[in-house]
Amino acid sequence: MAPRPKDHRDITDLTVLATADLHGAITHSEANHFTPRDQGSLAQIGSYVTACRDAGENVLLLDNGDFLQGSAICDVLASVPEPDLPHPMITAMNHLGYDAVGLGNHEFDYGMPVLRKALADAAFPILCSNVTAPDQGWRSTLIIHKTLPLRGGGRCQLKIGLFSVLPQQTVAWNAEQLDGAIAAQPMLAAAQAAAQSLKAQGADLIIALAHTGIAALPTEESARDISEHVGLGIAALPEVDIMICGHAHRVFPADGPMIDGVDNTRGLVCGTPTVMPGFNGSHLGAIRLTLARQDPDSDWQIEKPACEALAVKTDPRLSQRPEDAALLAKLAPALNRAQRQSEKIIGRIDTPIQSYFSRLPGDPCPALTALAALDYAKPLLAQTDARDLPVLAVGTAFRSGGRAGPHFFTDVAPGSVSFQDLFSLYPFLNTLCVLRITGAGLRRWLDMAASNFNQIQVGSSGTVLQDLAFPCYAFDCIFGLTYAFDISQPACFAPSGERLQPLGATRVRDLRYAGRPVEDTDEFLLLTSGYRAGGGGNIPGARQLERVPLPAPALRSLMQRAIRRGVSAADLPQSPWRFSALPGTSALYRTGPAAAHHAAAFPTLAPHPAAFDAEGFALYPLDLSSKTATQSLAIPDTPAYIQP
Incomplete structure (x- = not known):
C-alpha cells in the first residue's frame, strides 16, 4: 500500500435527521385530526427522509420521545387495544427505518403494561439513560457502527454513541399510572455518566437525545436536579458532540432563548450542534455534518455543521411532498378502527x-x-x-x-x-x-x-x-x-x-x-x-x-x-x-x-x-x-x- 500523503485527511459526511414530540401525529387523516391540520405528519416527513436516502445521503434517523401519546388514535388504541397488531406509531417508525428512539415523559402516561407491549414490536433500539424499571424494554446507551464512504474513495467505520434522558418528574407526573414501577435519576447526572461511558467504549461521535428544553440553568444544584429544561448543561458536557432537544415544544434554531451560550442563527448550544424540531410533526430537525480526521488513528472532528429545523408546512423541501403512500396503506386498519371509536x-x-x-x-x-x-x-x-x-x-x-x-x-x-x-x-x-x-x-x-x-x-x-x-x-x-x-x-x-x-x-x-x-x-x-x-x-x-x-x-x-x-x-x-x-x-x-x-x-x-x-x-x-x-x-x- 502506498504511504498516505502528509496533507491527506479522511473526510466523510453524515446527515442526522430527528423528530421529537410527535404525539401520535402519524397522518393528516380524520382519525388523527386532533393534530392541527396546519402542522405536519410523520407520513409526510417520511417522504422527505426517503428522498434524502435515495439521493445518496448518509442518513441517521432519530426520535427524541413523546411519540406514543397525544392523538385520538393513540388514546383509542391504548384504551381498547388490538392484541395482535403493533401500535401504529411503532408500525410507522419501523417502516421509516428509525436508527434509534429515545423515550419521553408521555410514553409513561398509559402505564408500564401498555408501554412494554408497544416497545416489544419495535424494530429499532429504544433508549432512556435515567429511568429504570423491571423488564423495561429499553437500554441506557447504544453504539451504532455505521460504514460511510470517504470523499476521496474508500470507506470508514464510524462508532456513533447515543444516550437519552427525560425529566425526572415523570415519576411524579404519572404516579397513579406507574404505581412505583419506575425509578428516575436527575437528567444532568445521568447524561454525564452515559456520555463518559460511551467515550470509554470508543465512540467516535456522541449524540444526546435530550428530552428537555434549552433554558438558563438554576444556580442551585438542587434546583438543577428537578429542572425540566437542562439542555444547556447537557450541551456543555465535553463528551457530547450533537444534541437533539425536545419536550418544550419549541423550534431550534430560531426560537431558542436569548441567553449566553445559545446561537439561534447557527444552531449551536455551548458550541454543540443542536436542533429542537417543534411538535406534532411541525418540523424535522436536520444536522448535516462534515467529519474529518488526519489519519485512521486520529479522532474525528466536526467541521462546519449545518443545523436546521425544517418546517413541514412551509419549507418546499417538505411542504410539496405527499404523505408516504405505502405507510398509509399499512396504517389503514388501525386508522379506520380508531375513526369508528372516536366518533362514538x-x-x-x-x-x-x-x-x-x-x-x-x-x-x-x-x-x-x-x-x-x-x-x-x-x-x-x-x-x-x-x-x-x-x-x-x-x-x-x-x-x-x-x-x-x-x-x-x-x-x-x-x-x-x-x-x-x-x-x-x-x-x-x-x-x-x-x-x-x-x-x-x-x-x-x-x-x-x-x-x-x-x-x-x-x-x-x-x-x-x-x-x-x-x-x-x-x-x-x-x-x-x-x-x-x-x-x-x-x-x-x-x-x-x-x-x-x-x-x-x-x-x-x-x-x-x-x-x-x-x-x-x-x-x-x-x-x-x-x-x-x-x-x-x-x-x-x-x-x-x-x-x-x-x-x-x-x-x-x-x-x-x-x-x-x-x-x-x-x-x-x-x-x-x-x-x-x-x-x-x-x-x-x-x-x-x-x-x-x-x-x-x-x-x-x-x-x-x-x-x-x-x-x-x-x-x-x-x-x-x-x-x-x-x-x-x-x-x-x-x-x-x-x-x-
Missing part, C-alpha cells in the same frame, strides 16, 4: 364549550373540568377526616393557541359529544389529586397564573395581554374562590417558577372564599391534577403540599362521566376571577380567527379584531377600564371582566 357518542351538552377566550374570565373549558372534579370528589371527601375543609377545584384550558398556532383551540358545539370532542376538551391522561393548601399557598398558585399576563401600564393601549413565554396550558383558574388580578403590577413569577419580585409582592387582589377574605393561615382542599401536584407547570410550592388519599381516576374519565349525565350552562360553576379596573386602559387579546363566531358573547371585547399578527392570531381590543356587573358566570350573557 358519550353524552350531550346544551351550550358551546370553546377556549378562544381562555385567558379571560368566563372561559367554559376550565369550568367543565372543575364541575367534573367537584361532582366526583366532594361526596368522597365528606367521608374523610378532612370533611370540614372547603373544597376548591383547578380548571385549565389546554388547547388555547400558544406555540401550536392560531387553530389550536377547543370548539365543541351544543348537542351530542363524541370521544373526539372529549379528547379536544382534555387531551391528557392526568389523574385527579387532592392537596391540602393554605391561603398563602393559594395566593402563590394564583400569582403564577397571573404571571401569564404582560404588565399593562395604566392609560396605555396596544399591549398584547398574554405573555407569550407562558405555555397555553399554564393558566389555572381556581373555582370556589373569588379574586381579581391587578396586571398594572409586574409579574411575580417566570414560567420556570422563579420568583421575579420580592416576597410580599402580588397581583392577586380581594381573594375571598364564601364572601370573606382569605387569610394566609386558612386551610383548603384543592382538586388538581397529578401533573400539577408533581411540579408540572412549575407552580411554586406545589410539590411540597400534602396529598389527601383518594381514589384517583383520570380527569378525562370524570369529564366523560359528567357529559354522560348531560351538562347545561346552569351546571357550570361561576367564573372565579376578574381584572382589577385600569382607568383609561385597553390591551389586545390574542386568539384564533375562529373566535369571531363567539366574540359577541364577550361585550368587553371589540366585536371585530383590530389586526392579525404574523402567526395568524386575531388581536381583539379589550377594555380594561369597564365597570360592569359584579357577577361573572362561566357561560355569561353579560360577563363582568373588570372588578370595580
